[in-house]
Amino acid sequence: MKDLQGQVLYVGKAKNLKNRVQSYFCNSKHHSAKIKKLVKHLRDFDYIPTDTEFEAFMLECQLIKSIKPLYNRMMKSPQSFIYISISLTGRHRKIDIAYNPIENDGKVYFGPFTSRINVERSLRGLKECFKLNCSNPNGKNSACLNYSLGSCVGLCLGGPAEQQYNDILDRFIGFLKGTDMSILEDMNQMMLNASETFDFEAASAYRDHIQAVRSLLKKEKMIEFTEENHNILAIERLTDSTIKLFLIKRTDILFSYNYTAAGNICEKIKTNILAYFKKDEANATEDISRHEIDAAHIIYRYLHNGSCSYLIIPENWLDPVNHSTLDLALKNLLNNPQHLQPPIYHE
Numbered sequence: 001m002k003d004l005q006g007q008v009l010y011v012g013k014a015k016n017l018k019n020r021v022q023s024y025f026c027n028s029k030h031h032s033a034k035i036k037k038l039v040k041h042l043r044d045f046d047y048i049p050t051d052t053e054f055e056a057f058m059l060e061c062q063l064i065k066s067i068k069p070l071y072n073r074m075m076k077s078p079q080s081f082i083y084i085s086i087s088l089t090g091r092h093r094k095i096d097i098a099y100n101p102i103e104n105d106g107k108v109y110f111g112p113f114t115s116r117i118n119v120e121r122s123l124r125g126l127k128e129c130f131k132l133n134c135s136n137p138n139g140k141n142s143a144c145l146n147y148s149l150g151s152c153v154g155l156c157l158g159g160p161a162e163q164q165y166n167d168i169l170d171r172f173i174g175f176l177k178g179t180d181m182s183i184l185e186d187m188n189q190m191m192l193n194a195s196e197t198f199d200f201e202a203a204s205a206y207r208d209h210i211q212a213v214r215s216l217l218k219k220e221k222m223i224e225f226t227e228e229n230h231n232i233l234a235i236e237r238l239t240d241s242t243i244k245l246f247l248i249k250r251t252d253i254l255f256s257y258n259y260t261a262a263g264n265i266c267e268k269i270k271t272n273i274l275a276y277f278k279k280d281e282a283n284a285t286e287d288i289s290r291h292e293i294d295a296a297h298i299i300y301r302y303l304h305n306g307s308c309s310y311l312i313i314p315e316n317w318l319d320p321v322n323h324s325t326l327d328l329a330l331k332n333l334l335n336n337p338q339h340l341q342p343p344i345y346h347e
Helices: 017-023 033-041 052-066 069-073 116-129 160-177 180-197 202-218 221-228 265-277 290-304 321-334
Strands: 082-087 094-096 107-113 231-237 242-249 252-260 308-313
Touching: 017 069, 017 107, 033 069, 052 116, 052 252, 052 290, 082 116, 082 160, 107 116, 116 180, 116 202, 160 180, 160 202, 180 202, 221 290, 231 290, 231 321, 242 265, 242 290, 265 321
Parallel strands: none
Antiparallel strands: 082 094, 082 107, 231 242, 231 308, 242 252
């Protein structure tokens, strides 16, 4: 959608373009203020047909990222994903929630997480268990109110307590990296101690805190899948005689092509796999970036909603000695009619 000067205001996708465009002009009294403002400035359209809905989603994502249309930014929450940040500078560690990680700012970031509520619950559990709730962390040798209430380890007093506070957060950093589980071990011991003294209310609270903190280790399935799988082949049947091939590298479509299903197309697909999927050991453990998340969501949903058949191509299949394994996998995929039916679209 463009304004009078030809500037792109908004990018969107539609299965039925006519219905989608009409929706902006019908029942306008129910539209949000942003939609009404968009329509007021709208003067022209461009459209790009695609073979599949998946392509439309990916193209929409790509165009929004490159063009950054005003109304796409206005209609999307800037707080969709959050991170845990821990400052490593100054006298003591500082733990907080962030939305936009900044490189080389003296902090370590963990995430992205999709639920602010879950992250806040986890940090609250950590602080309550280890008495990190200092109400005057920058004070000088003066006890804060929370210290007198028993919920501050004594950070406000400095000295050994300050070092203890930093040690706890260093262990928490190790926990988030998956290298140090002592935080959870200590919390479990606190729960057991409370149970042994028949303080079941406290034991129940510790149990909830443990579950909340443990949840930080469980990455979103989509993020975990994207980080682990870098070479993906997807096939979707367009008609009874035509299939669409996608070669996907992490969150990018490297190659797509329409093939006639008749005849042996395995060799053609294999040639493209070897041409576009290069061995790339450097990215084998690379975390998904904030800019990849939207595309990762689209790809993950497409691969798991039954619209296509897909195959993960391990790095070792690209070696000549394992090409027979690749051949067999392709034949099995193409000869499985259950997953290669023409799509049925619903409005």
